[in-house]
Each structure stands twice: as C-alpha cells, then as structure tokens.
Amino acid sequence: MTLHPQSSQSPLSKERLRLWLKLLKASNAIEDDLRRKLRADYASTLPRFDVMSALSRAPDGLKMSDISKMLKVSNGNITGIVDKLSDEGLAQRVTKPGDRRAHLVCLTQKGKDVFSSHALAHEEWINDMLADLSADDISETTRRLDTLLAALRGSKDD
Amino acid sequence: MTLHPQSSQSPLSKERLRLWLKLLKASNAIEDDLRRKLRADYASTLPRFDVMSALSRAPDGLKMSDISKMLKVSNGNITGIVDKLSDEGLAQRVTKPGDRRAHLVCLTQKGKDVFSSHALAHEEWINDMLADLSADDISETTRRLDTLLAALRGSKDD
Numbered sequence: 001m002t003l004h005p006q007s008s009q010s011p012l013s014k015e016r017l018r019l020w021l022k023l024l025k026a027s028n029a030i031e032d033d034l035r036r037k038l039r040a041d042y043a044s045t046l047p048r049f050d051v052m053s054a055l056s057r058a059p060d061g062l063k064m065s066d067i068s069k070m071l072k073v074s075n076g077n078i079t080g081i082v083d084k085l086s087d088e089g090l091a092q093r094v095t096k097p098g099d100r101r102a103h104l105v106c107l108t109q110k111g112k113d114v115f116s117s118h119a120l121a122h123e124e125w126i127n128d129m130l131a132d133l134s135a136d137d138i139s140e141t142t143r144r145l146d147t148l149l150a151a152l153r154g155s156k157d158d
Numbered sequence: 159m160t161l162h163p164q165s166s167q168s169p170l171s172k173e174r175l176r177l178w179l180k181l182l183k184a185s186n187a188i189e190d191d192l193r194r195k196l197r198a199d200y201a202s203t204l205p206r207f208d209v210m211s212a213l214s215r216a217p218d219g220l221k222m223s224d225i226s227k228m229l230k231v232s233n234g235n236i237t238g239i240v241d242k243l244s245d246e247g248l249a250q251r252v253t254k255p256g257d258r259r260a261h262l263v264c265l266t267q268k269g270k271d272v273f274s275s276h277a278l279a280h281e282e283w284i285n286d287m288l289a290d291l292s293a294d295d296i297s298e299t300t301r302r303l304d305t306l307l308a309a310l311r312g313s314k315d316d
Contacts, residue, residue: 013285015296020188020284022303027185029310030178032230072190126178127171132309138173141306144299145180151290152187 023148030129037125042118047073049122051081052090052107052115061094061104090114181306188287195283200276205231207280209239210248210265210273219252219262248272 031046038044050071055062064082068075082105085091090111096102107115133141189204196202212228213220222240226233240263243249248269254260265273291299 010285012293012296013281015293015300016288016291017281017284019288019291019296019300019303022300022307023181023185023188026303026306026310027181028230029307030181033310123171123175126175127168129313130174130177130306130309132312133174133177133306135170135173137302137305137309138170138177140298141302142173142177142180144295144302145177145184147295148184148288148291148299149180149187151288151295152184152191154290155287 030126033129034122034125037121038118041121044118047071047077048081048085049118051078052085052111052118055091055105055107056112056115056119058106061096061106063102063104067105085111188284191287192280192283195279196276199279202276205229205235206239206243207276209236210243210269210276213249213263213265214270214273214277216264219254219264221260221262225263243269 035046054070068078093103096104193204208229226236251261254262
C-alpha cells in the first residue's frame with residue numbers, strides 16, 4: 001500500500017485511530033477477564049475454550065488443520081491442546097469413515113457436558129461484565145459494530 | 159462468582175454475548191490486518207510495535223518489568239524483543255542515574271525515527287481500513303465504546 005503522510009494528519013484519521021484504540025482496549029479488557037475467570041473457575045485457558053467451542057459445533061469431528069485454520073493458531077499448539085483434552089477423556093481422535101488415513105477430532109460425551117457448563121458460565125460472565133449496558137446501549141453498539149465490520153469487509157475488497 | 163443458569167437464558171444475556179462476539183471479531187480482524195501489514199511492509203510484529211510504542215512514550219526509559227506489565231507479556235518475551243531492537247541499534251540499555259544496578263531501556267534516535275514512520279503507517283492503515291465509516295459512525299461508535307468501557311470498569315468495582 002502507498003502511504004500518504006499528509007492525509008494521515010487529518011482530524012478524521014486521528015478519530016479513526018482513537019476508535020480503534022478504544023475497540024482494542026475494550027476487547028482486551030473483556031478477554032483478560034475471561035482468561036482470569038477460566039483459569040480460576042475451571043483451570044482452563046482461552047485457546048482450550050476456543051478449541052472445545054469449535055469441536056462442539058462440529059458433531060462429525062474436525063481435522064487438526066481445520067481447527068488450526070478456524071482459530072488461526074499453529075497446528076503445534078492445537079496438537080498440545082487436543083492431546084491434553086484426550087488425556088482427560090474430553091476429546092478423542094476418530095478415523096474418518098472411508099479414509100483410514102484421515103483422523104478427525106471430536107468431543108466425547110463428557111467433553112460435550114464439560115463444554116456446555118463452560119459455555120454457560122462464559123455467557124454469564126459476559127452478562128455480568130456488561131450488566132450496566134441498557135437494552136438500547138446493547139442494540140446500538142451492536143448496530144455500530146455491524147457497520148464497522150461491513151466497512152472492514154469493504155476495505156478488503158479495494 | 160455464582161452462576162445463575164436460569165438468568166443466563168434471558169434474551170438480554172444472549173444480546174450481550176452477541177455484542178461481545180462482534181467486538182472480538184472486529185478487533186481480531188483489524189489486529190490480523192495490522193499484523194500482516196507490519197510483516198509485509200516492515201518485517202516487524204505487533205509485540206515489537208507495542209514495545210517500541212511504549213518506549214517512545216517514555217523518553218527517560220523503562221524497566222523491563224515495566225514494559226512487561228504495560229503490555230501484559232512475559233518478561234522473557236520482552237527480553238527477546240529488546241535484545242533484537244538493541245542488536246539493530248533501535249534501542250539501548252542505560253544505567254539509571256543514582257542506581258547502577260537498575261537498567262532502563264530506551265529508544266535510540268534511530269529507533270525513534272523508525273518508530274515514527276511505523277506509527278504514521280499504522281495510523282494510515284487504520285484510516286484505510288475504516289475509510290468507509292462516516293464522521294457520524296466514528297463519533298457514535300466511539301461514544302458507545304466509552305459507555306461499554308465505563309460499564310466494564312463498573313463491573314470490576316462490584
């Protein structure tokens with residue numbers, strides 16, 4: 001991309017930067033809090049929660065590389081998390097029907113039960129963190145974020 | 159914290175969760191794009207950008223532990239980044255006046271110049287990514303994020 005240092009000094013550019021820094025601050029604050037709560041209440045981590053969440057939405061199982069792509073985390077890290085989930089009886093590797101070389105990972109029944117309780121707690125934590133937001137705050141902020149997400153998609157098509 | 163599974167099913171709780179997921183999606187999308195651009199244009203990384211940014215705001219230098227605390231990254235990772243910046247002549251370790259045991263890190267003049275150009279590019283990238291947002295979108299989204307940040311602070315005081 002080409003830099004335009006002169007336009008970079010425009011007031012709107014500064015306002016966009018301020019918006020991004022606030023978005024990052026809010027996102028980091030919530031993520032840090034989730035991280036702390038997962039550790040304290042479930043001795044778990046966000047990447048582990050995300051892997052279980054991805055598996056819970058794929059009843060037929062996922063390839064390791066699919067999980068890695070979905071979560072944008074390296075295959076090596078995913079392997080470590082899946083190994084640990086398997087050791088604890090929460091996930092298992094299964095052979096893909098018709099292709100004995102292809103392995104899929106899925107949650108066990110115990111894994112599904114454990115993730116259900118974590119997901120419920122996760123929703124409750126978010127509900128507590130954002131308890132001071134009114135129904136109007138919630139719907140308007142969501143609407144503004146939709147506009148922002150659409151703008152981001154637009155900027156990729158340029 | 160106490161879980162209230164029954165309240166967790168309320169529509170507002172689902173809306174708060176949806177808001178959080180959109181916030182995370184937007185934040186991740188922008189961060190991923192910044193990461194790509196830093197790598198492509200400057201062979202740099204976000205943690206490295208963040209360390210230089212922290213140092214640029216501290217002309218008298220920072221202790222390694224301060225940088226670590228500010229960025230919520232382990233001391234080990236910060237050491238690696240600062241070592242690399244030093245090797246490239248962008249940062250240096252100095253002795254704290256009056257306390258020869260305490261070492262501070264600060265940017266060299268070359269480091270300040272390099273960071274200035276990265277910071278300018280960073281602002282320009284954000285300006286490009288959010289170019290489709292009108293002045294009203296920007297000010298209203300910022301205002302809503304301020305409300306959200308205040309709600310988060312409130313939930314910590316409970």
